Amino acid sequence: MPFVKTYWIFFCIAIHVTSSQTVEDKVTYNGSQVWQVELQGAEDMAYIQKLHDNKDISIWTLTPTRADFLVPDRLKLKVHRRLVAKHLNHTVLILDVQRRIDLNTQQVVPALWTENALRDGHRLSWKKFPTLDIIEEYYNFLAEDYSSLCRVQTIGYTAENRTIKMINITDGNPKNKIILITGGSHAREWVSVTSALYILNNIVTKFDTQSSYIKNKNWLIIPVLNPDGYVYTHTVDRLWRKNRRNFKRCKGVDINRNFDSDWGIVGIKESDECKITYSGPYAFSERETKALRHLVGSSVRKPVAMLDLHSYGNLILFPWSARTQPTEDYNKHVEVAELMRSAIFKSSKENYTYGATYHKIYPATGTFLDWAYSKGVVHSYVIEIKDKGKLGFLIPPKEIEDTGKELFAAARSLAKYVNHHKRQIESKDARKTWF
Missing domain, CATH: 3.30.70.340 (Metallocarboxypeptidase-like)
Known part of the structure; x- marks a missing residue:
């Protein structure tokens, strides 16, 4: 890369950092x-x-x-x-939570342009958690170097006017089945972002060597659904969960409680805007959920499968999240969850368990998982990435690549399954609630 272009990159980064610095004091967790x-x-x-x-x-x-x-x-x-x-x-x-945060985030400061990074055209690596600037740098690299295979699309804008980006990967066949993968809904779950990026990178940069059931899909991947919150975790509060929409007393809505599937169940829905699971003033009140509603709900060709990546817990979850009864596709869900569990174990020897969200963890209203299923995405799953609590949200950078590998193994097994099974339409009573 010529010196002038390199210098211009440094200059633009410096201007961006200066103009976007927050005036808020950094939240610390000393002794917690x-x-x-x-x-x-x-x-x-x-x-x-x-x-x-x-x-x-x-x-x-x-x-x-x-x-x-x-x-x-x-x-x-x-x-x-x-x-x-x-x-x-x-x-x-x-x-000591703050000490653990400091150990993990020492490597999060944007890296300088090394010789390897200049040659690659981006600074994304699997040795550190990337800032949003580095992730968007990687998107630009894909748009330039793999333009025949993928498009970088803006599907919406956030409350702080950041773009929500989706990478659309296809070999051009309009009959390809669609698989949607989302990460970063909850801002503090950094490993969900890197895992989505790892899956994306493997499909795109190694496309020619992939199996046919990978290449004959249209992959829609949104690594950072909540960019405002993600930036906030890097700059102010590492453990922030919600988006950054402003209300009278507090900020933020839990994006994964804002869909209109069983949104208003009394006793489960969180109505306090200061709580970390605040469901929002009404269903689809948030720009992030509206973007997904437009992407999935208004599409003529809906995805046949969806993976919503979260952390943590070593869990594979499927609908329902707010209903006690099983879905009509329960047997299919169990079959696919077992395939993904087995694929993950073969990849990393990590043990995952699976089940319906309501019974496996806790009732939750307004989830993307349930809403996608109710819209006809039969194979809708959440993967709660490792670990089982030892480090929780503060999984170290050294785990990024191995975690990405096991999630890619799960995505491969899902793609292989739907390659041979037709999507089925939701039954008339599938949206009935249990109460």
């Missing part, structure tokens, strides 16, 4: 810890939820058998006493 508690049933779950509602803890994951949660330094003694009073013992998973 992550605890794990084994649960015995609904009563224990309700108590952990009560501690969360009282702002004594921040839940990281909650299932019928286990809870992982962050305890602020100033509340550790108080929470310990409350757990003891309920005969609940805890294990410390992360001794």
